[in-house]
Amino acid sequence: MIVLVGFLVVVASVCLGYFMEGGVFSVLLQPAEWVIIFGAALGAMLISSTRNSLGLIARGLPRALAPAHLGREDYLETLICLSRLFGKARREGLMSIENDIERPEASPVFSQAKRLVRDKTALAFICDTMRVYLVTGDAQEIEQLMDLDMAAIHQQAASPGHNLGKVAESLPGLGIVAAVLGVVLTMGKISQPPEVLGHSIGAALVGTFLGVLLCYGFVGPLASNLENQAMERQTYFSVIRAVIAGAARGATPLIAVEYGRRAIPEALRPDFADLEALLRG
Numbered sequence: 001m002i003v004l005v006g007f008l009v010v011v012a013s014v015c016l017g018y019f020m021e022g023g024v025f026s027v028l029l030q031p032a033e034w035v036i037i038f039g040a041a042l043g044a045m046l047i048s049s050t051r052n053s054l055g056l057i058a059r060g061l062p063r064a065l066a067p068a069h070l071g072r073e074d075y076l077e078t079l080i081c082l083s084r085l086f087g088k089a090r091r092e093g094l095m096s097i098e099n100d101i102e103r104p105e106a107s108p109v110f111s112q113a114k115r116l117v118r119d120k121t122a123l124a125f126i127c128d129t130m131r132v133y134l135v136t137g138d139a140q141e142i143e144q145l146m147d148l149d150m151a152a153i154h155q156q157a158a159s160p161g162h163n164l165g166k167v168a169e170s171l172p173g174l175g176i177v178a179a180v181l182g183v184v185l186t187m188g189k190i191s192q193p194p195e196v197l198g199h200s201i202g203a204a205l206v207g208t209f210l211g212v213l214l215c216y217g218f219v220g221p222l223a224s225n226l227e228n229q230a231m232e233r234q235t236y237f238s239v240i241r242a243v244i245a246g247a248a249r250g251a252t253p254l255i256a257v258e259y260g261r262r263a264i265p266e267a268l269r270p271d272f273a274d275l276e277a278l279l280r281g
Helices: 002-020 031-048 051-065 072-092 094-102 114-118 120-136 139-187 194-248 253-263 272-280
Strands: none
Touching: 002 051, 002 194, 031 051, 031 139, 031 194, 051 139, 051 194, 072 094, 072 114, 072 120, 072 194, 072 253, 072 272, 094 120, 114 120, 120 139, 120 194, 139 194, 194 253, 253 272
């Protein structure tokens, strides 16, 4: 929703300023300029992308328009769930959590963490890591595995924003291409009256206007939105990693969760006393 509001603000601000200067909106309606810019941008994106990266962009754009918000409740739920998991392992033995990580959807531990269960990537990250730990019991090895997994997840999450950013960078140049073509057409009308030439030159300059506006007002911010979402997801996985690594090194569930709490950004980080009360409750 906030992205759509941003789009409306950009359009309203540009149109209002143009209107205040006495602009004529019909001059901006140049279908040929739109076809040149959008068509060339789409073609350039196809040239620079693989089938997989195009799929990531297609799946990423809906996320930008309706981003999945990671809030304080998501972090709290995840910390409490991990605390229960490692508390059970500490009380009943490490192998007691085997069924929980093999079938998390049916696990009493995970069933209380609704948001985490819906996040298939995060759930797989936890369960796959613990499967390896049950086999090896090597804390250093699972930390290295988590680092590899997080790097792969982040690379995939950041790919749509990176590729869309490249498209945004090309838009001003493509706008200039459209404008140059308009000037070429204008030169063929050099013998026409000044008002005809003025209209033709104005139509040509619309291409530059559209390229710059689309780059800095729409496509570029969309790319930044996707990149910010990827960074937030990376932070979320860093919190999970901190808890699992702490528990694997022998920390109590409370201290392991404290490792994770310290990894949460300050704006979303719960107080120690509040978290401790929830864990004890």
